[in-house]
Amino acid sequence: xxxxxxxxFPGQGSQSVGMGKALCEAHPVLKQVYxxxxxxxGYDSAALCFxxxxxxxxxxxxxxxxxxxxxxAAWKMVEPAGIKPVAVAGHSLGEYSALVAAGGLxxxxxxxxxxxxxxxxxxxxxxxxxxxAALLGLAPDLVKEVCRAASATGVVAAANFxxxxxxxxxxxxxxxxxxxxxxKEQGCKKAIPLPVSVxxxxxxxxxxxxxLAKDLAxxxxxxxxxxxxxxxxxxxxxxxxxxxASLVRQLPSSVLWEDSITAMGKMGVTTFVEVGPGTxxxxxxxxxxxxxxxxxxxxxxxxxxTLQRVKGS
Numbered sequence: 535x536x537x538x539x540x541x542x543f544p545g546q547g548s549q550s551v552g553m554g555k556a557l558c559e560a561h562p563v564l565k566q567v568y569x570x571x572x573x574x575x576g577y578d579s580a581a582l583c584f585x586x587x588x589x590x591x592x593x594x595x596x597x598x599x600x601x602x603x604x605x606x607a608a609w610k611m612v613e614p615a616g617i618k619p620v621a622v623a624g625h626s627l628g629e630y631s632a633l634v635a636a637g638g639l640x641x642x643x644x645x646x647x648x649x650x651x652x653x654x655x656x657x658x659x660x661x662x663x664x665x666x667a668a669l670l671g672l673a674p675d676l677v678k679e680v681c682r683a684a685s686a687t688g689v690v691a692a693a694n695f696x697x698x699x700x701x702x703x704x705x706x707x708x709x710x711x712x713x714x715x716x717x718k719e720q721g722c723k724k725a726i727p728l729p730v731s732v733x734x735x736x737x738x739x740x741x742x743x744x745x746l747a748k749d750l751a752x753x754x755x756x757x758x759x760x761x762x763x764x765x766x767x768x769x770x771x772x773x774x775x776x777x778x779a780s781l782v783r784q785l786p787s788s789v790l791w792e793d794s795i796t797a798m799g800k801m802g803v804t805t806f807v808e809v810g811p812g813t814x815x816x817x818x819x820x821x822x823x824x825x826x827x828x829x830x831x832x833x834x835x836x837x838x839x840t841l842q843r844v845k846g847s
Contacts (some may be wrong), residue, residue, distance in 0.1 A: 539807060605628065761801075795823060
């Protein structure tokens with residue numbers, strides 16, 4: 535069995551119509567995962583993931599449960615291999631998938647929480663008033679500086695420190711547009727608007743965080759089987775008592791993804807397995823730790839490759 539494995543779980547932006555379909559068709563036992571989620575959500579989770587429409591899948595209150603369910607379905611295929619991860623992490627919404635995988639939270643509770651999280655986030659900001667964009671090729675300090683300068687126009691903040699040369703900013707549309715202009719003046723190579731319907735990880739999410747805190751407080755939490763490197767501080771947390779507060783802080787705070795991956799490397803993670811739709815995190819990790827071994831699980835072929843590697847065959 536391979537040692538030095540870290541598990542990472544994707545967040546918003548990794549969703550696509552058809553995600554998880556091939557895996558579910560190859561392993562019909564996974565239908566139970568989608569059925570359990572559908573019972574909590576009140577709609578057919580598999581139909582949304584497999585058939586769309588994209589317009590609905592890209593609305594945050596639908597995106598979040600869909601990604602969680604798809605990620606946990608993928609995890610169910612990896613779990614029997616008996617991987618003992620050094621640590622786990624998830625990008626934003628993916629933190630909930632990581633917590634389920636590490637035994638901190640039941641799948642059913644996680645589905646209910648992320649549905650509410652998505653709803654609170656979309657209600658915190660009026661539709662069409664927010665914008666999220668990735669800035670490429672600008673140093674983190676300069677990104678913070680342009681956000682400060684553009685704040686005269688409205689709320690804008692660095693939402694995700696994703697990898698060297700990639701910082702995502704978010705906030706009120708006019709302020710983000712102003713920050714993009716300023717970033718280009720400072721030498722930013724490219725600004726890419728992202729398919730995220732709300733400006734998460736900015737102070738605009740404080741209201742959503744306050745509402746979510748009440749729901750987090752009534753759910754059963756357990757100590758983790760592997761430490762979670764959290765988004766808000768890139769710190770290892772393991773105890774049930776720390777998780778709730780960390781998830782509340784996560785919403786209005788930046789996602790420190792680059793620092794989280796660096797921390798996992800320092801803990802001895804040499805192989806990262808991205809569990810769930812897409813390979814966005816794999817691409818980021820490649821830039822953060824160029825020597826890391828990278829695997830993912832999102833369809834039957836990638837599952838087969840990953841299981842062969844982690845079993846050391």
